[in-house]
Amino acid sequence: MAWLEKLLRSKAVVVTLIVLPGLWPAWPLLRHDPTVLADPLKYVLHHLGFVACLLLAIVLTFTPLRVLFPKWGIALALNRHRRLVGVSAFFYAALHFATHLLYEGGFRVLASDVTKPFLISGLLAFAILLVLAVTSLHAALRWLGGKRWKNLHRLVYLAAALAAYHQIYAQKLFPMQVVWIFGPVIVLEILRILRQRRPKLTAAATG
Amino acid sequence: MFILSKKDWELPESAVTPEKLYRTHNRRDFLKTLGTGVAAAALLPRGLRAATGGFPAKENPAYPLSALKPTAYEFITSYNNFYEFGMEKSDPKEYANKGWKTEPWTIEVKGLVRNPAKFDVNDLITKAGGLEQRVYRHRCVEAWSMVVPWDGFPLAKLVALADPKPEAKYLQFKSFVDRKAAIGQRQGNLDYPYVEGLRLDEATNELAFMATGIYGKPIPNQNGAPLRLVTPWKYGFKGIKSIVQIEFTSRMPENTWAVMNGQEYGFYANVNPHVDHPRWSQASERVIGAGVFGGRQPTLMFNGYEKQVGALYKGLDLVRNY
Numbered sequence: 001m002a003w004l005e006k007l008l009r010s011k012a013v014v015v016t017l018i019v020l021p022g023l024w025p026a027w028p029l030l031r032h033d034p035t036v037l038a039d040p041l042k043y044v045l046h047h048l049g050f051v052a053c054l055l056l057a058i059v060l061t062f063t064p065l066r067v068l069f070p071k072w073g074i075a076l077a078l079n080r081h082r083r084l085v086g087v088s089a090f091f092y093a094a095l096h097f098a099t100h101l102l103y104e105g106g107f108r109v110l111a112s113d114v115t116k117p118f119l120i121s122g123l124l125a126f127a128i129l130l131v132l133a134v135t136s137l138h139a140a141l142r143w144l145g146g147k148r149w150k151n152l153h154r155l156v157y158l159a160a161a162l163a164a165y166h167q168i169y170a171q172k173l174f175p176m177q178v179v180w181i182f183g184p185v186i187v188l189e190i191l192r193i194l195r196q197r198r199p200k201l202t203a204a205a206t207g
Numbered sequence: 208m209f210i211l212s213k214k215d216w217e218l219p220e221s222a223v224t225p226e227k228l229y230r231t232h233n234r235r236d237f238l239k240t241l242g243t244g245v246a247a248a249a250l251l252p253r254g255l256r257a258a259t260g261g262f263p264a265k266e267n268p269a270y271p272l273s274a275l276k277p278t279a280y281e282f283i284t285s286y287n288n289f290y291e292f293g294m295e296k297s298d299p300k301e302y303a304n305k306g307w308k309t310e311p312w313t314i315e316v317k318g319l320v321r322n323p324a325k326f327d328v329n330d331l332i333t334k335a336g337g338l339e340q341r342v343y344r345h346r347c348v349e350a351w352s353m354v355v356p357w358d359g360f361p362l363a364k365l366v367a368l369a370d371p372k373p374e375a376k377y378l379q380f381k382s383f384v385d386r387k388a389a390i391g392q393r394q395g396n397l398d399y400p401y402v403e404g405l406r407l408d409e410a411t412n413e414l415a416f417m418a419t420g421i422y423g424k425p426i427p428n429q430n431g432a433p434l435r436l437v438t439p440w441k442y443g444f445k446g447i448k449s450i451v452q453i454e455f456t457s458r459m460p461e462n463t464w465a466v467m468n469g470q471e472y473g474f475y476a477n478v479n480p481h482v483d484h485p486r487w488s489q490a491s492e493r494v495i496g497a498g499v500f501g502g503r504q505p506t507l508m509f510n511g512y513e514k515q516v517g518a519l520y521k522g523l524d525l526v527r528n529y
Contacts, residue, residue: 034285035297038495039351105491105503118486169486172468173294173396 005073052092059085064192090133118169125162260329264338264358278353299429307388309432318455319375335360348442358420379460381452403447404460440509478510
């Protein structure tokens with residue numbers, strides 16, 4: 001696994017892994033898949049939203065993995081790219097939002113969007129990711145101070161919850177896909193919280 | 208009901224695109240020579256055979272190809288909602304053509320009628336007076352639309368054959384159950400069989416249509432072979448596919464989507480640009496096949512068929528009865 005760890009430490013490799021799913025829609029379009037060509041923009045819209053959710057879920061696994069497996073090289077390698085992956089999630093969300101505007105025929109659709117929980121949840125998640133992306137710069141960290149910055153960036157969990165809601169309600173029936181994407185995050189977060197609680201509990205007991 | 212209404216083919220000049228009119232007529236002539244009954248079925252790829260009776264269909268001049276720009280056959284038959292065969296738009300084309308048999312096919316008519324009967328689909332076509340072609344707009348509740356040249360017969364003809372008793376007020380349509388052939392039914396993504404319903408006066412409206420073909424060919428499995436309902440003033444999910452039973456009832460029947468998700472889907476499902484879906488606006492629609500920059504077109508009240516069906520809903524609260 002040392003080779004995988006080495007690969008994942010490389011920024012170029014991670015950037016490639018992030019960019020490739022964005023190019024994926026070109027494949028059915030070039031193949032002239034009639035189902036995709038029937039409404040190509042809808043396909044692109046859904047695909048970009050899916051990648052945004054996936055990257056958001058992936059980046060949220062990094063910290064719990066490091067806490068749970070502090071000596072696992074791959075977890076450490078992944079944690080080098082937290083900002084990159086997080087900003088990429090925002091980037092895909094921005095492309096998804098832009099596609100939504102194009103699909104719906106311009107900004108005036110926002111007036112109708114804000115009356116519908118399904119669309120409000122997506123807009124809010126996007127707004128949070130926008131703030132987090134802007135404040136991901138070192139200058140913002142210095143300006144805010146570590147503690148405030150950290151509290152602000154905890155909003156990512158709210159963004160993830162909103163994104164999951166948005167993804168569930170993008171379908172007429174509950175899509176199992178959401179469970180595969182966000183389920184692991186929830187499991188890892190619970191394990192991480194349990195792990196981080198334990199020392200405190202023992203300290204309280206002995207103290 | 209004898210209401211003299213202005214016919215739908217009296218369209219404004221703006222609805223006609225001369226160049227497209229030219230093209231579709233060429234296509235139609237081509238299909239005419241190709242689409243002659245059994246000979247056409249023999250030319251079709253395996254899996255595309257359904258009810259083969261009655262072709263070629265005669266064009267109904269009230270709903271001609273020249274009035275609307277039909278969506279390409281390729282899109283109509285590749286972009287389908289038919290959850291029996293999976294939830295992706297590409298699934299029905301793939302999974303409905305893997306050994307699912309749609310011929311022979313029997314349709315049972317029962318309930319509050321004087322002539323309950325079981326029909327072979329081809330016999331039913333003959334008894335209903337053969338096939339006609341009608342070009343209808345098709346508006347999905349998901350805010351996309353097509354224009355489809357259907358072949359079939361008016362539902363009113365089937366109702367007349369059944370001869371409903373005075374207490375019959377509704378029709379319930381039932382689709383097939385075949386867990387072996389239908390992957391979606393094995394997955395249990397919806398409660399099956401898929402059921403739909405119409406009021407009797409909706410069913411006898413001139414627009415209500417039983418389709419057995421598209422573009423002059425037997426209807427492909429993914430579009431609901433061998434026989435499906437087409438109600439062009441309603442959202443597409445009302446158009447139940449692959450019908451095996453029609454029951455005349457006195458009470459409003461259940462319909463699958465209203466049962467599965469009643470907040471979003473109701474019994475009437477009339478196309479209405481003024482009543483939004485809980486998750487999106489219904490004021491406009493994407494046109495299938497128009498491409499990335501195809502934009503949207505405004506959705507018309509009753510999908511442009513207000514003249515034919517508007518009178519059916521006089522006094523009905525269309526916001527509550529969505």
